[in-house]
Amino acid sequence: MAVIRDVMPVFELYQPATVDDAIRLLDQHGADGWVLAGGLDSMDWLKDRLRKPKAVIDLSQVTELRGIREANGGIEIGAMTPLAEVVRHPVVKEKFGLLMQAAELVASPQIRNQGTIGGNVSQDTRCWYYRGGWNCYRAGGNTCYADTPTAINREHAIFDADRCVAVSPSDTAPALVALDAQMVIRNRRGERVVNAEDYFLGPGIDIMHMTVLQHGDLLTAIRIPGTWAGSQFYFEKVRDRQVWDFPLVNIAASIKPNGGNIGDIRLVVGAVSATPKRLKAVESAVTGKPRNEDTATTAGNMAVEGAQTLRFNGYKVPLMRNLVKRAIRGSEGGTWTS
């Protein structure tokens, strides 16, 4: 448990100016290195002294990691691009309104100015047992304190829990999966591109990491292909405090209409499992169907099949069911953009 708050442990601070230098430093320090992007996740860890890296590699001076560029009908967003810039960017607004909506609902304006899109998708879970320094599975221990008969687990997973019941807290992650985005990762050996859907890891695969990033890896950019540009989008986030909070559940949908029916769809729900949960079975079931109440009800019911609730998070089942319904038929609670 954290004994001293707000007093960071001693570390060497590196502020590389290029991606190459950053990667060299990450490779040099390995498990002792810590990547600092916007710092909003990192500062909690460091000030609580729950992470004690020997070297912090601050990416704020790496200008090539910032900015949004158009490419091949889509866009490439530098990982260090602030969320506020993503929200304001005209091409994002015009073609990929889903990401704009998701980014706009992240936390507060101050946090969106400081927080980066790379940091938002790569942030650690907010499970308070884990963040509180408890020696749980995710922290290398052998138990999940959130999945006990008396645990306070209102925010935790209803799907795909495997020993750990923490959830992904990101708002932009479901939107990026719904837009079929790709994550560009570099390390000393070169560059690799991972589909956003495969970027996130559940506890069954790796109980101590939320993403495929390993020591020495750096997320440099996010590519959004033109595949879903200009589609109809729906994003809705339900949270305890409307002004500033992590999602209880969020949903991102991209729909290509075909006449009055759904021609193609990607439907992704966040904060119900450790990864953004793409509802492939629901997508298949509603493709070719009209966007009406019946289709929405079917989709909502299908979406929550297999949910396993904990003591205090049973409300997530009807919440998710209704969000899926609203994403299919539209509602005043969320925003359809096209």
Place this chain on the structure above:
Amino acid sequence: MDFLTWGRSPWGEWVLTHVSWNLFWGSLFAGILFLVAHATYMFLSAHRKRAAAETDALEARFKNLPAEIPRHSLVARLFHWVMAASMFTLLFTAFLPIVGVRFAWVTWHWIAGLVLAASIVFHIIHASFWLDFWSIWVGPKDIPELKAEILRELGHDVPGPKPGKYPLGNRLYHLVIVIAGLAVVFTGLFMMVRVRTPFFVRNPYLFSDGTWGVTYVAHGLAGVGLVGLVIAHVYFAVRPDKWWITKSMILGWITRRQYLEHHEPSRWVVAGAEAAPTKPSQRV
């Protein structure tokens, strides 16, 4: 290098959590080192085998023996291979993620664990009531055989007992695998209470944090130990001079000559061996 990992319980106490995965690498290295050392020794040494003429004489004496001597019943062989499959599944699902192969391993792991547990229970019952239960165990009675085997391995031509149904090394290995296997299964069954399965109501409070830590460490120690043990077992199974034993675990029988060459008919009595006029060990 750490051998055990510790964590703080919610009450601030230091408790064991796991074995260090350094031990996995240690066990892997030890298994491979043993393999290399033994293979080198066997290649360079002049270990004593029963001479062909001696075996010829025995064959002449034990004419009533059948050509094929049953060594493992079908049920025993099935048990062995089911257990082997479950053991490999357990080891691969446990340790591939440690070496960086990422997959959802937990469900496969506990399913294989249940198969192993069930096969062990079956084996205990089967061996107790249908097999010669004591033929696989070691005790003070085996000291003369141990001395003779060591001397033979060192190249001496010594009299002394040959093995009964199971060679001494085989029985010693069985003893160690029983200890490691029962430890890993026993602790693993309790650990299933910590994960979601259709069989148990999840209850992480079944034991205290300290007791859970000891359970995890015992499971880990037995698990990493099994890495080295399985390497050794597979090594002996594929060695050309031991292939006849492996073949018997597939086919169920050994030849009359193999029986006489490697075993003591008085210690492993089979149908047809009663006609022996004298104990072969007295003539060796």
